[in-house]
Amino acid sequence: MIVNISEIHNILGGILEVPIHFNPQSIEGLELEEPVRGWIRVENLGSRFHLTGELHSRARMDCSRCAGSFVLPLSVELDEYYAAGKDELAHDSTGELEDLNTFVFFSDEIDLSQTIRENLLLAVPWTPLCHEDCRGICPQCGANRNERECACSQEQD
Template identity: 40%
Template structure:
């Protein structure tokens, strides 16, 4: 998605709406299987020498649950707030410099997506995950595996508790 700087200077402000594809998000995040096309709408305002871009992006993200490894989809909405300058004298790290007659918003859109995605996606808050012994999905069926573990440092004490008092 690009903003024409010359048009923005003439008009003072412009609105841009596009549907873009951001495949790198799914490629770089392990728990994401795919990302649907992203609907982006932005409002750009020119105030010499600054260009302010505000907008929103909406899509559906297809995740892999971090507990049970099942697939699920969830809508995602992320805000976009960026400031650019036409001046070469900017010392503010938050303000990006415009090098030519257009602004490519793709890196900023990807960054907004990375900040908005679930860090540890769960298919539901009550997801029971996989059994650590047999690997079955405990959301689908129960297993009879003994998942109670004893700290290896206390393993020697296990015999004292099971034998009972000796006389």
């Protein structure tokens, strides 16, 4: 997913809005059910470009409680800074980038593939649940308690 910002590159305060429809080749550990959709907005701040946006997709997951397969809606908000080429970036005395949150792009082209991947992965919860009140697997008989009642808990009481 490459966004070409040539039309605002030399316009201070220039704003570019682009609809996103992106089908990532593969994202480690993420099985997308549909393309990534949404929009991004790039604003020329002079020394940098401010990129914001909202993206949505849906991913197939395994519930961390009952191991059942389900589809989780994913929403991602982008808020990042890009700078053209290396020369326009501020350097400190050691030559390192002053602002590590600024990404570099070349030839008017901002490649969003990596940032979309990373933000989608960050949007996935550590313990995904098929439902907030998923009842999980019975530790005694292995029954999926979302699907049927087992007698185990009653016997315990």
